[in-house]
Amino acid sequence: MIAIVDYGAGNLTSVKKAFDWLGQSCAITSDPAEVQRAEKIILPGVGHFSATTALARSGLQKVIEDAIGRGIPFLGICIGLQWMFEGSEESPKTRGLGLFQGCCGRFPASVKSPHVGWNQIIILHSSRLLRDMQSSFVYFTHSFRAPIIDVTTACCEYGGPFAAAVERDNVFGVQFHPEKSGEFGLRLLNNFGEL
Amino acid sequence: MLTKRIIACLDVDAGRVVKGVQFENLRDAGDPAELAKAHSESGADEIVLLDISAAHQRRATLLDIVRRAAKELFIPFTVGGGIRTIEEAAAVFSAGADKISINSAAIENPLLITEIAERFGSQAVVVAIDAKRGHHGANWEAFVQGGRQPTGRDAIAWACEAESRGGGEILLTSMDRDGTAAGFDCKLTKAVSEAVRIPVIASGGAGSAAHFTQVFREGQADAALAASIFHYGFHRMSTLKQQLAADGIPVRWPC
Numbered sequence: 252m253i254a255i256v257d258y259g260a261g262n263l264t265s266v267k268k269a270f271d272w273l274g275q276s277c278a279i280t281s282d283p284a285e286v287q288r289a290e291k292i293i294l295p296g297v298g299h300f301s302a303t304t305a306l307a308r309s310g311l312q313k314v315i316e317d318a319i320g321r322g323i324p325f326l327g328i329c330i331g332l333q334w335m336f337e338g339s340e341e342s343p344k345t346r347g348l349g350l351f352q353g354c355c356g357r358f359p360a361s362v363k364s365p366h367v368g369w370n371q372i373i374i375l376h377s378s379r380l381l382r383d384m385q386s387s388f389v390y391f392t393h394s395f396r397a398p399i400i401d402v403t404t405a406c407c408e409y410g411g412p413f414a415a416a417v418e419r420d421n422v423f424g425v426q427f428h429p430e431k432s433g434e435f436g437l438r439l440l441n442n443f444g445e446l
Numbered sequence: 447m448l449t450k451r452i453i454a455c456l457d458v459d460a461g462r463v464v465k466g467v468q469f470e471n472l473r474d475a476g477d478p479a480e481l482a483k484a485h486s487e488s489g490a491d492e493i494v495l496l497d498i499s500a501a502h503q504r505r506a507t508l509l510d511i512v513r514r515a516a517k518e519l520f521i522p523f524t525v526g527g528g529i530r531t532i533e534e535a536a537a538v539f540s541a542g543a544d545k546i547s548i549n550s551a552a553i554e555n556p557l558l559i560t561e562i563a564e565r566f567g568s569q570a571v572v573v574a575i576d577a578k579r580g581h582h583g584a585n586w587e588a589f590v591q592g593g594r595q596p597t598g599r600d601a602i603a604w605a606c607e608a609e610s611r612g613g614g615e616i617l618l619t620s621m622d623r624d625g626t627a628a629g630f631d632c633k634l635t636k637a638v639s640e641a642v643r644i645p646v647i648a649s650g651g652a653g654s655a656a657h658f659t660q661v662f663r664e665g666q667a668d669a670a671l672a673a674s675i676f677h678y679g680f681h682r683m684s685t686l687k688q689q690l691a692a693d694g695i696p697v698r699w700p701c
Contacts, residue, residue, distance in 0.1 A: 262539040262566055269520060298567030365569060367615065367645045368668065369491055369698040370448045388449065388698040390522060392569040392614075409448055431522050431544060433486070433701060 253277035253444065254289030256315070258296075258305045266295045266328070269430040269437060275444040283314045291443065292318055295430075296330030300355070300395065301342035303334045316348065324421045324446045326380075332417065332424030333397055341395045350422060353398040362410035365394040370407050372415040372427070378404035380423045380442055381416060387435040389415070389427040397426065421446070449696045450662045451669035452686065453492040453647060454485035454676050458527070459499045461508060465625065465674040475677040479514040485676060486521050489683040489701045493519060494547065494617070494671060496574075497527030498592055509541045516542025524572055526617075535562050539570070547617055549574040550590035553597055553604070556611050563612030572647075573608035574617040577601035577634055586634055593621050601634070602641050609642045616646045617671065623651025625674065630657055635665030647671050655681070655689035662695050 255266050255277055263279050270277040277293075278285070286292060292315060296302065306312040319325050327335050338347045339355035347354075358364045369388045374381055381404060396413035399406055405416035407426070417424040423443065429436035456463045456478050463475040475481070482493045495515060497508055512525050525538050526547025535546045546566075552559050552573055563571045576593050577586040586601040597604075605616050618638050620631035628651050635648040645668035648661045652672035661667045675681045687699040 262544070262570065264540055264542050265516075265523075265544055268516065268542060272518065272520075297569055363643055363645065363668070365614065365644070366448065367569065368448050368451050388701065392522075431520065433520055437520055 252289055253291045253293060254286045255279045256286060256292060256294045256306075256311060257281040258302065258309065258311060262297070263295050265430045266293060269440050270444065273437060273441050273444060275441070281309065281311070283310045286311060287314045287318065289318070289323070291324045291326070291446070293326045293328065293443075294331035294334065295328045296334070297392070298330065299341060300330060300333060300339040301345045303330065303347070304345055306334075312348075319350070319422055322421050324443065325423065326443050327424040328430075329393055329426060329428060332414070332426050333395060335417065335422065335424050336397050339395050350419070351397075351400060351402055351417060353400055355395045355397045357395060359410045365392060366396075366409045367392045370409060372405045372407045374405045376404045378416065378418050379446065380418055380425075380439060381405060382442055384435065384438060384442075389429070389432040389435060391427045393426060447696045449491070449698045450667070450690070451491040451647075452489075452658070452683065452690075452697065453494055453669055453671040454482075454490040454683075455494045455496065455649070455671045455673040456481055457496050457498045457673055458508065458511060459497075461511060463677065464498070465677060475674075478511050479517075481677065482515040482523070483518050485683070486519055489687060489699065490521070490676070491698055492522045492524065492669070494524040494526070496547065497525075499527075509537060512538060512541040512543055526572070526574055530558075532558070532561050532565065535566070539566060545570045545572050545614070547572040547574045549576065552608065552613075553588065553590050553599065556607065559608060559611040559613050563614070568612050568614035571613050572615045572617050573605075573613035574619065575601050575605060575608070575638075576619045576621050578621040579631075579634075586637075589621060602637050605638045605642050609644050613644065615644055616642060618646055618648060620650035624649075626651055627653030627675065629653060630661035630665060630667070630670065632661055632665035635661055635667050639666040639668070645669060655686050655693075658686065658690055659693045659695055662690075
């Protein structure tokens with residue numbers, strides 16, 4: 252079973268709907284015990300970086316860190332990806348998981364923010380999450396972005412390049428919304444479900 | 447490069463998709479869930495469903511239609527019409543919408559924008575503005591209740607306020623152009639687009655591919671929305687996107 256972690260930030264229905272359509276068993280949950288038992292974990296998220304403080308308060312963060320340590324596949328979406336870095340300018344006092352080096356920053360003033368809409372991602376490295384997939388258009392909606400580092404598997408260009416997807420071992424993150432990115436996104440979620 | 451979005455709009459009345467001219471003379475165009483899916487498959491970048499009867503009859507959005515349409519829709523899905531409270535918004539989100547669009551309720555109670563944005567994120571709040579040119583043609587007035595009631599509010603000033611209160615996008619409909627197929631109001635779109643930093647969706651007046659090119663170039667729109675030209679098959683999404691690409695407009699094509 253895939254646990255879709257509910258920490259009170261936004262709407263998780265569309266992620267569940269995508270897995271239902273793919274025929275993969277999943278459940279939206281805020282119960283640390285249920286997350287601990289999950290075969291795979293997804294941390295979606297929209298809204299503000301500071302919302303991730305709820306994860307520490309509720310005990311979910313500890314359970315997630317423990318699961319990642321045990322090699323349980325973990326996918327962070329949007330804020331979920333940003334949370335895997337050290338932090339974000341959006342909320343300097345909130346610490347991320349620090350799995351990946353660097354902090355998330357703003358877009359330059361030369362482009363409109365938030366970055367909303369379909370943009371093309373370029374696949375940089377071979378990736379298990381993006382296996383057998385070509386560079387494509389995907390749907391973004393965010394005001395902050397993660398830097399490109401060694402684990403970046405796909406990048407996107409908007410006021411400069413930024414990380415669209417990251418991957419190391421069984422830890423995955425995407426800045427875009429696969430559940431809203433048509434067929435490409437469904438294939439990505441299916442790849443995750445089949446890991 | 448970030449592409450310009452083409453949004454297919456479904457105006458729903460009594461459970462059916464309808465389309466009128468300048469907000470009147472409605473005629474039937476089909477089942478909302480089926481049309482949403484068909485538009486998505488043909489290459490629409492986004493779907494907007496507006497319950498046009500809801501605002502003036504004060505009834506809740508048709509949640510079962512939203513649920514049915516959302517089930518097989520894997521592109522962004524916005525729902526509007528008659529959402530007046532955070533509870534009503536929450537119900538629409540849990541039925542499967544990604545964003546909600548608010549119009550009359552936002553003008554009556556601008557705090558609603560902030561309230562929904564704080565709970566669901568700004569990206570989930572689309573503030574819809576129905577704007578009509580003033581007598582002197584120099585400014586635009588915001589209307590509510592499905593275009594039935596003037597507010598005395600300047601549409602551009604209201605767009606700025608909506609942004610500052612947490613709105614994530616502006617859905618800007620020109621009432622003068624709605625349903626006329628005479629082209630988008632590029633002046634109105636440009637004025638709002640220059641006044642705010644959030645994306646502006648131009649709506650009202652789409653009749654040809656050239657109109658879309660115009661509103662992206664001259665109107666500086668981030669997205670353009672149309673209803674009738676897609677429902678009645680005057681335009682195939684593929685033809686439209688190919689034409690836009692040929693004009694040098696960045697679009698998601700092939701999808």
